[in-house]
Amino acid sequence: MAPETTLASSGLSVCHHPMLPRPFRVVRHRRELRDTFTLILEPQDGPPEFPFLPGQFNMLYHPGAGEVPISISGDPGRPRHLVHTIRAVGNVTRLLQRYQAGDVLGVRGPFGAPWPVAEAVDRDVLIVVGGLGLAPLRPVIYHVLRHRQDYGNVEIIYGARSPRDLLFRRELEQWRGRFDLRVHVTVDSAGPEWRGGVGVVTNLIGRARFDPPQTTALVCGPGVMMRFSVQELRRLGVQPRDIYVSMERNMQCGIGLCGHCQLGPFFVCKDGPVFSFDRISPWFELREV
Amino acid sequence: MDNLEQSLAAHPFLAGLTSQQLQLLAECASLVNFRANQVIFAEGEEVKALYLLRFGRVAVEVHRTRRGPKTIYTLGEGDFLGLFWSGEEGKWFFDARAMELTRAIALNFDCLRRVLDNNPDLGYELLKRFVRMQAQKIKILKLQLVDFYGS
Numbered sequence: 541m542a543p544e545t546t547l548a549s550s551g552l553s554v555c556h557h558p559m560l561p562r563p564f565r566v567v568r569h570r571r572e573l574r575d576t577f578t579l580i581l582e583p584q585d586g587p588p589e590f591p592f593l594p595g596q597f598n599m600l601y602h603p604g605a606g607e608v609p610i611s612i613s614g615d616p617g618r619p620r621h622l623v624h625t626i627r628a629v630g631n632v633t634r635l636l637q638r639y640q641a642g643d644v645l646g647v648r649g650p651f652g653a654p655w656p657v658a659e660a661v662d663r664d665v666l667i668v669v670g671g672l673g674l675a676p677l678r679p680v681i682y683h684v685l686r687h688r689q690d691y692g693n694v695e696i697i698y699g700a701r702s703p704r705d706l707l708f709r710r711e712l713e714q715w716r717g718r719f720d721l722r723v724h725v726t727v728d729s730a731g732p733e734w735r736g737g738v739g740v741v742t743n744l745i746g747r748a749r750f751d752p753p754q755t756t757a758l759v760c761g762p763g764v765m766m767r768f769s770v771q772e773l774r775r776l777g778v779q780p781r782d783i784y785v786s787m788e789r790n791m792q793c794g795i796g797l798c799g800h801c802q803l804g805p806f807f808v809c810k811d812g813p814v815f816s817f818d819r820i821s822p823w824f825e826l827r828e829v
Numbered sequence: 830m831d832n833l834e835q836s837l838a839a840h841p842f843l844a845g846l847t848s849q850q851l852q853l854l855a856e857c858a859s860l861v862n863f864r865a866n867q868v869i870f871a872e873g874e875e876v877k878a879l880y881l882l883r884f885g886r887v888a889v890e891v892h893r894t895r896r897g898p899k900t901i902y903t904l905g906e907g908d909f910l911g912l913f914w915s916g917e918e919g920k921w922f923f924d925a926r927a928m929e930l931t932r933a934i935a936l937n938f939d940c941l942r943r944v945l946d947n948n949p950d951l952g953y954e955l956l957k958r959f960v961r962m963q964a965q966k967i968k969i970l971k972l973q974l975v976d977f978y979g980s
Contacts, residue, residue: 671978701978728973730900735928738888738900740972747905765977 558795561601561646562586564622566639572625572707576672577637578613581622584644589619593654594679595786595814599794600624600636601646608632609791609809611676612650617686622647625675625707651794653814655680656784660756664692666748666778668741668769670699670761674707676786676813677760681715688720695748697724699741699765703734724748741765742772752777760786767825770817780818787812787820833858836934840881841907842958850951857940863887863927869910876919878935879911885931889913890924898924902970912963 564581571577583590592612599607608630614623628637639645657680665684669677684691696715700706706725716723724744726737737744741761757778759769766785773783789801789808796810804823806812817824837843837851837858846854861880863869869880869887880887886905890898901923904910910933913922919938945952 673978699978701976705978726903728977732888732890732898732900732926734900736903737886737905738903740969740977742972743969747907762977762979764972764975768972768977 558648558651559793561599561607561648563644564647566641566643566645567621569640573705575629576625576627576707578623578625579636579639579645580614581624581645581647582620583622590622590647590650591619592616592622592650592679594657594683595655595676596650596652597676597791597794597813598622598624598647598649598651599791600626600632601648602632602635603646605632605635607646607648607792608636609651609794611786611813613675613678615682616679617682625672625678627672648794651791651809653810653812655758655786655814656756656816657683660684661690662692663782664750664755665694666745666750666755666757666773667694667696668745668757668759668761668773669697670741670765670769671701671705672707673761673765673786674698677758678708678711680758685715685718685721692751692754693722693749694720695722695724695750697726697741697744697748699726699728699744699761701728703727703730703736722749740768742768745769745772746776753779755782757783759783763788770824780821781816783817784814785817785820785824786814787824789813833860833934836860836883837881840883840934842881842909842962846951846954850948850954853944853948853951854936854941857937857944859935859937861933861935863931863933865927865929867927869925869927869931870921871924872921874921876911876914876921876938878937879909879941881934881936882906882908882910883932883934885933886928887931888926888928890926892924898926902966902973903928909959909962912959912966 563584565584566579567582568580594616597609597611600610601607610624610626613625626633628634667677684694715721726739730738755778757773759766787808791801791809792798794809796807801808834851834855837854884906887910888900888903890900892898
């Protein structure tokens with residue numbers, strides 16, 4: 541059932557000003573998990589493609605309710621479809637969960653600094669993700685697999701609460717079946733039917749194959765997971781400048797004007813959300829911010 | 830160096846031990862295999878051996894009445910199975926089950942205690958490694974308690 545107020549009925553028109561949303565039509569709504577869903581969108585008018593870089597996000601707008609920053613989870617090599625994977629946790633995201641094919645919502649973006657896929661060329665790539673953190677890193681995986689010859693060892697370490705909380709499970713299984721990629725999956729808790737690991741992602745980092753001085757590590761997940769993952773990566777010899785994390789803050793304008801997402805000298809929406817650890821470390825572990 | 834000593838020397842838990850120390854441990858060691866789903870030990874059973882895993886995957890589980898087993902953590906190649914037993918009683922706290930074909934080195938518990946008591950340098954070295962591994966395992970279990978992947 542579509543929300544009663546949609547962009548189509550709100551009278552908003554196409555405009556490329558960064559503060560005004562573009563109308564996008566839902567092509568498909570896919571349920572991922574109990575509280576998580578994916579919207580596949582296409583522009584209702586204007587340019588038919590929506591180029592973006594892995595790690596960038598959009599502000600998704602439900603008229604009358606507001607906007608939420610959501611990372612793009614689709615393939616940057618297929619810019620005709622804009623893909624967002626969303627957890628329904630607040631007012632706007634719960635409204636977005638009701639969107640079905642044909643409904644229209646507003647999109648501003650793309651915003652933010654991307655994951656360093658160019659800087660990681662010729663290096664090992666270690667992707668450490670927890671929970672919904674796989675969504676913003678999925679574009680990186682698509683990119684790396686499309687340009688597989690440009691990278692060294694590629695390892696994905698993914699953790700979730702339980703087997704039923706694994707996001708993109710079918711794709712994980714496909715990736716796991718490849719010869720040029722290693723996928724490690726672990727959960728916090730499982731019954732005897734689960735054939736994978738039980739434990740936390742930090743325990744798997746040491747089992748991955750990578751050459752620490754030649755590795756770019758991309759870490760995305762809840763703060764506590766990133767903190768301990770970074771500690772483990774540093775213990776194993778990955779340099780802080782080669783560790784990238786994705787910071788979450790209260791992003792509203794998306795262009796560094798409103799100041800809601802300020803973190804030390806940075807605006808996360810504009811300077812991030814992806815930061816190298818050496819850049820963000822003074823504020824990364826600061827409890828007061 | 831025979832096959833058993835080579836296997837002992839290759840295991841990360843014993844890395845760096847001298848040939849003489851490995852020979853002492855070899856007195857207590859044997860190579861064992863477990864089929865998929867085979868129970869390695871069960872809660873309450875007497876501790877007869879500790880295991881250095883060489884291949885495969887093991888689930889350490891707790892059995893819940895009417896709800897069946899729940900996996901607490903899993904171990905794999907290079908891990909040490911046998912951290913959690915109650916000291917004086919010498920009984921296992923948890924169940925351990927091979928999730929797939931698993932190969933291990935079993936260290937006979939009574940033999941190991943005798944060898945380590947008679948060779949305190951080796952005993953102290955293994956104790957340090959044991960404590961380090963236990964601290965690491967407890968850290969991991971604590972992280973599992975804090976909803977590591979919740980937003």
